[in-house]
Amino acid sequence: MRVASSLILSLQATLTLASSYDSNFFNPGKARRQNVNAKAYAVQEPPLTTDWTYKLGTNPWPEYPRPQLERAKWQNLNGLWTYQNAASLDALNSPPFNQTLANEVLIPSCLESAISGIQANYSIYSWFQTSFNIPSSWSNQSVLLNFGAVDYEATVFINGQKAGFNRGGYSAFTIDATGLVFVHDPTDSGDYVIPIGKQTLNPSHIFYRPCSGIWQSVWIESAPTNHITQLDVAADMNGEVNVTIHSSSGTPGPVEIIFYDSGSKRSPNILASQTGTSDVSFQFTVPSPKLWSPDSPSLYNFTVVMGSDEVSSYTGFRTISKGKVDGIVRPLLNGEFIFQFGTLDQGYWPDGVYTPPNREAMVYDLEALKKLGFNMLRKHIKVENALFYQACDQMGLLLIQDMPALRPIQSRTLSNCTSETILPDTDQQAEFTRQLEVLVNQHKNYPSIGTWVIYNEGWGQVIQGYPEFGLTDIVRSLDPTRLVDSTTGWHDHGAGDYSDNHHYANPQCGSPFYSIDSSPYDPTRIGFQGEFGGIGQNVSIEHLWNVQTAINTINQTYEIDTSIEAWNYRAHRLLDDLRDQTELFACSGGVWTQTTDVEGEVNGLLTYDRRVLRPDVAQWQADIKALYDAAAGSHNASMAIS
Template identity: 35%
Template sequence: MKHCLPLFLAAMLFVGATATAKSWAPAGDLIKTPWAAQVDPSNPLPEYPRPRLARTEWQNLNGLWDYTIAPKGAALPVAYEGQILVPFAIESSLSGVQREVGSDNELWYQRQLAIPAAWRGKNIILHFGAVDWRADVFVNGAPVGSHTGGYAPFSFDITRFLNASGSNTLVVRVWDPTDASDNPVGKQVRNPKGIWYTPVTGIWQTVWMEPVPKNHIKDVQTVSDIDAGTLAVTVDTAAPATVEVELVDNNKVVATARGNAGEALTLSLKTPTLWSPENPKLYDLRTRLLSGGKTVDEARSYAAFRKISMKRDASGMVRMQLNGKNYFHFGPLDQGWWPDGLYTAPTDEALLFDIIKTKELGFNMIRKHVKVEPQRWYYHCDREGILVWQDMPSTHSYGLGAKWGRNTLGGGIDTLRTPLSKDNFQKEWGEIMDFCKGHPSVVVWVPFNEAWGQFDTERIAKWTKERDPSRLVNAASGGNMRACGDIVDFHNYPAPKMFPGYTNLALVLGEYGGLALPLPGHLWKPDGKNWGYGKVKFTGKDDLTAKYVEYTKMLKDMVAEGYAAAVYTQTTDVEIEANGFYTYDRKVLKMDGPAVRDANRKVIEALAE
């Protein structure tokens, strides 16, 4: 599917910002990535935002919007105090603002919408990639809808709110209490320090519109069965309909099926090419909604044949398998933060950079740590070929009866959380799973990390598995470990360490390493207490690499003892953490790349068939 996106990019309709873009500039004087200089305020992040369900007509709403910060509960603003570059959070440099909002205030956005004449007679869908945390949307002063949760996409049909001719006004109100709540927030805190980072408030992914027929395709999900050579395709539509799907390989239709929307349609292929990090084969998928024998709506997608499973080997150890073969998962803890854009990569090239460099270092997996990425990130993982462990962004519900039973099987006490808090968590986790599960690269769900807001562990693990039985569930990475899910996951810093596991679960080392080398000129806070795990102080690339290789040799021996996967902390430095392979600005690889790659491949290859 490497070839598919230009078709849609060529047809993109864009309404850019006005000449005021000339006055925009990144705010602050903190370090920036090389891509910050490539951000075009009249056309930021112009790529098609939803490659897993693509149409030819769309309009990108990124660019300069009006903004103001007002006390919580204030009326619709009459005037705005400045401009902000969407989709960068207001606390970020690339927003051009770099201001805090706080839980006592709300952030208001405004811009004008121009609906192309060619879209008349169609329904207009307004899409938000992600807004942190509560978003209330208004068109021409009328409330359109609301959404809570900072990580999942949402959309509204705004057709009936639009003026038949002339300009339309879009307003978005955002309230984000960050860690002054028990909402999922990941690593965000109001007082950043240590492993906790700057808050991210408001719109932080692409905003866009598309025209669709009244009854239209809303989603396409696929589940492959490589043993049977089948692909189950479920097409979700706005109303009951007949749909047709075609599986395409190199522009040749290799399988087709027709049936009812909402039901799984089966595509059969005798000898499908299987997807793996070594051969990330993607098939194109064409979907049509039919009425009276005619195509009413159509969309392009893609799919892959792959299987993730577990099996006990001859030595009695439970091994993770890919496509029916033992496969050791090894990759970095990936926070997905940027010094200039915070949650948002400056450009699509930047978003791809971390994935490419992770593969170049010899890894076959990424653990996306307590954050969710834009869909293009998962598309890049699908296309480039790397396994993804997807974390649920954690909450900061400390003290509510919780006790962390660190690396203790059956130890610890889960958090006491209110029914509303539990409902919010489960709602957002379900939305995130639905958003990610169409991507073959995503192979493991991780609902909890290190007992941060962990609750009802057995129930959540069971619910997660029932919602998606095609993937493995790592119920509590380094948290309060229970005999549930598919994996038992230990954390140990800085050196890898072997722990006893449940005999019926895969045993993994979910975090280790964190070796730090602060490099002057590449630090978020040059005078801050830049840190990493362990007491060893490194002088440069050579001794840092030597210690990393030493740890991989230890880890390799532990593979024979039972480890099925491992995660090294981390891809890049983040704020005052100086423990990345790369500096926070992505300008320097702090270790010897070929030596790291060779060491990593030896660990992965230690798990022989």
């Protein structure tokens, strides 16, 4: 049987995809030349390279993209597609079927990136096209077309018929392809108020080049008509496992979940098994599991069987909570106070923008943090691909996960010549809420995530009515197993689990002093330094984002140190301040700004190209250990909070 189908994706970008049933699998080790008439793919010269820029080839990200719901029968659709710009949303009325698109493009990538082969500006509307073969062995099965993330809206057509739509540049989605996709990505143009994080069409200092298009992996897989669509698995420190297995039909039916010994994939090393019913929560106990923590990130593999559908996954046993320790409210991991210390992690790359060059590059940053002694990072108003979260699970890095911010701190001039901050209207706020729910539901299985952040520094935060209280309730109802930092930085009205202060360039963490742009410490919640540090050190041009408008903003950095030695001296003083506040007051953790330089920011532990590590490793290891030691001995402190 031969079934022709085409898929067009538009994000202000569009994708056309033709498929047919065939006995041949797509070979991910061989590049697919989409059209000899299209301009051939080549990596563009970015303003700054990394060691991976020119080593990627044309078959990027070969790993299975969704490790917590993995199927055996799948094909990777990453690689060379074709692309061309579209003029407007009206392009949806005349998809470019049977036409040659102008350029080859590497998927996944941001169109604005050098790795894409396009390095475009203002890619609001675009078309993408690819072709692939579906094995004949998949007949009588559903063919699921999966996208890790497309920024921002994707309309999918199959055989000329609209088959699906997704809105949200950070969420995964699946289309039953048994497609054509049109993508629209307005970023911060016009009156759009959407979750964009730090993306802007007009980059300047702390706001960066945007990402448009298919920036996470694309793949197809075979599954029964009634198949598993989502796993909700929460495993706590007592071995209690709470499970909901969602089915495509929504009709309850028998399911089985099988846990294996740590490190093993299949029987005979079965640790525990349990039968239950799909679409209904059920519970069981795994005896004496090894607990997950940054020092011992133990993970357990399991499989789920529902009819003829079988998927593999993993989890970690751990409990996140808060409680009083010697009279101070603390974050607890497995019932014990753990001082959380990490970096503000932007997740930007000079050659890939939002998309890391490959898994090796992505993990390089995480390994650098672990070597220095960090046990946490704050994923700052961005959502990463699933393999990033898996790496944090495996390496033992706690995560504070931000919701991508609505249009940050921008204003518009009204007809009466007054200025107002751009904030969401009722419909835009409802869409923000929906995408927050999607973020939590799609990521609540990762053991490493310990805290959800709703608002960063008031960006897109409506002050009237304090909506963060209702949003906090929604997050807790979706995921009662984690903490919520409702407002990190500014406009704190008492919602959530954290009393979170931002202050550059010295900390004010759980202390009896604060600055007027933050809030006083609230002893009924966790005292936390959500951002601090931010000290910068300029470097030579070969390690800078070589864009003059970005270079012009370097002196907007909170502090510039003229040498590496001075930078390390200042860092030592700031970390020592944080240690004092941990010993003497109620500081429970902090976030150092930041992992890497980004464009016009030069305050990273690593330069933007990842070629220079600024920290004196021995000094930083000692200073971070001193923080943990201070937290462990904080009950002996002689000063009390008034």
